[in-house]
Amino acid sequence: MPPASDESTETPAYESPLLRARDRVAALVADEGPFTVACAETGVSPPPVSDARFASFADAERARDAAVDYRTALRNLDPGLPSYDLAVCEARDTSLGFASVRETTADRRANGLPRTRRTVTLAGAGSDEWLRVENAPVVDLVGPETLLDDEVVERQLEAMGRER
Template sequence: MAEPLDRLREQIDDRADEDGEFYVACADTDRRPTPLAGRRFPSESAAREAADRAATYRALLRESDPALPEYRLAVYETPRDAPTMVSTREPAAGRRSNGLPRSSRSVTLSGEREREWLRMDNAPLVHVRHDGEPLDDDAVARQLDAKL
């Protein structure tokens, strides 16, 4: 089984381009499963071919590990104007109920083509992605529970 898996991985790598504007991810969770994680592609057709090979790759793996998650793979274009988040925190008077010092936090989201999109002062902020991957529900729940 290793040889067909290696061949499929090589075929995906041959289509990949680190400066590509397309990527393949699960249409439901936005996860980029192995062997697609971290790979981008120069065209939609190259990404679609990689998705087909990745589906075959994962089907072969599932023969030896039936519990391997299944993903509905889709091709996406990398946004050219990804938003930027800037966060500042300043000390404030008093302490929180958990004993930590109070602070004032401001968050601003903006993009290249437009100035400021959204600014929040002392509003709850929850991160739902890290390094381009969605966070697990538990990580988001811990942020909500922390009430920072």
């Protein structure tokens, strides 16, 4: 009779492919690399390649392949996991400055409350990369990892319509 196994020390079957794929990506990461891996359609870099940069195109390709393996193994556990068409792309510093100012004006709304003016300014890294919007709906189209659903954007627009 074989000895009884201690279940607490056994690695679950799903963990090995996930951990191996994560380790493959981690071994390829370079702090200041010129390449990243992201969805070709949305620009989302899902785990395990979130915020990762790679020193060469070949390293980024290997990381993409590991990420595909990782997400395939994860999808076996959760069929509802979002699917991404991962591709190698050049890393871009997307530091975007955002400032929002709301000022009270002398005008009054129909309900007697003061009317406000909202100005939003977005600025990129270059001196000619900026956009200023005044008294127009400004909504978030992208969440932490993906584009927002139409419903979420619609709720934001409706909320802004109630502010007027």
